[in-house]
Amino acid sequence: MSKSLISRRPVFRRGVSSSGQEKPAAAESPLRKLGWKPFFQQQLSLDELNDCVPVKVMAVHRSQIEVTGEAGDEVVLVHGPLFDDASERPTVGDWLLLERASRKPLRRLERSSLFKRMAPGARQAQLIAANVDNVLIVSSCNHDFNLSRVERYLALVKEAGCRACLVLTKADLDQNHDSYRTALKGHRDLPVVLVNALDAESVAPLREYCRSGETLALLGSSGVGKSTLLNSLAGAELAATGGIREDDSKGRHTTRHRALYAIPDGGLLLDSPGMRELRLADVQDGLAATFADISALAAKCRFADCAHESEPGCAVQAAIESDTLDERRLRNWRKLEREVRRNTRTLAESRADDKALGQMYRSVQSHARARKSGEE
Structure with missing residues (x-):
């Protein structure tokens, strides 16, 4: 087992005793440093408070998951009812309740946020991370910068209700920073940091996103410098790093699986493999929030069913003609809306098929038990 994922060294804050002398304050609770909040505490029953201990999922592997809590780091084997449903099984960032004596996982606590995507080449959702507070959408000052991809990530982040910041890495290799700021003029409410x-x-300005007790996720494609950024924020070599191909600025995969890392000043950092494909589903609210300006313009169109193409009195087309709305942004909004509708429908059909299959299995098992009982 690797070394502890959170520091066990007490953290002292100075206080003043009744005699007027400074005294060390009590160490911060390990659970609080891991992000334990009243939202999770309130989900526990009295029996669970006595008989169970909460642990946080730090990494997920094929046959086991790594968790940590007040007792330190542990390994939980992936088996039992908690892991049967792929769409509900624990993911990185989840809180689990372990039975105090046996260390058996009993249940997963309700999530404060969840990131998921359509699994590549499948009809199911793939979980990315849970209980994330802040997100750094990481791109770079080279061929990788793609505003349509940034909007795709934004829809995911806004659906989860997390605070977002766009980080453009490799700023030292390209001095034409104004071109990126101009491209982002349609996202004035999105903080942008070039590093x-x-x-x-x-990277110091980014530390406000990884305070003690908060979880920060780094999302972006391969080779944009997520692992390097994570190491700089942590002040230690936590994740492996690699280079990029010079001909097309495409990255080499350095992170093999999603994992949480604790940093000395508090806070948890999520590093995840670069996602060359991020198919969206069930993010209608996030999509609406990402393109709120287009929705506001559409409300001013002369016709309620305006398709924003060549209709008279179209406020969206008028904004494009006056250069207050980028036509690329309208095209991307339409593209993502179609994708979300299609994938959401696919997920709903898949869930219905799974439910019907489960009912059939239970019916067959029930008949088998009844027949066996009758024979006895």
């Missing part, structure tokens, strides 16, 4: 991920001073 050299190898420079700790350069």
Whole structure:
């Protein structure tokens, strides 16, 4: 087992005793450092408070998951009812309740946020992470920068209700920073930070997103510098790093699986493999929030069923003609809306098929038990 995922060294804060002398304050609870909040505490029954202990999922592997809590790091085997349903099984960032004596996982607590995507080439959702507070959408100042992809990530983040910041890495390799700021003029409410991920001073403005007790996720494609950025924020080599191909700026995979890392100043950082394909589903609210300006313009169109193409009195087309709305943004909104509708319908059909199959299995088992009982 690797070394502890959270520091066990007490953290002292200075206080003042009744005699006027400074005294060390009590160490911060390990659970609080891991993100334990009243939202999770309130989900526990009195019996669970006595008989169970909460642990946080730090990494997920094929046959086991790594968790940590007040007792330190543990390994939980992936078997039993908690892991039967792929769409409900624990993912990185989840809180589990373990039976105090046996260390058996009993249940997963309700999530405060959840990131998921359509699994590549499948009709099922793939879980990315749970209980994330803040997200750094990481791109880079080279061929990788793609505003339509940034909007795709934004829809996912806004659906989860997390605070987002766009980080453009490799800023030291491209001095034409104004071109990126101009491209982002349609996202004035999105904080943008340009950094050299190898420079700790350069990434300092990002530390406000990883305070003690909060979980920060880094999302982006391969080779944009997520692992390098994670290491700079943590002040230690937590994740492996690699280079990019010079001809097309495409990245090499360095992170093999999603994992949470604790940093010395508090907070947890999520590093995840680069996602070349991020298919969206069930993010209608997030999509609406990402393209709220288009929705506001559409409300001003002369016709309620305006398709925003060549209809008279179209406020959306008028904004494009006046250069206050980028036509690319309208095209991307339409594309993502079609994708979300299609994938959401596919997921609903898949869930219905799974439910029907489960009912059939239970019916067959019930008949088999009844027949066996009759024979006895």
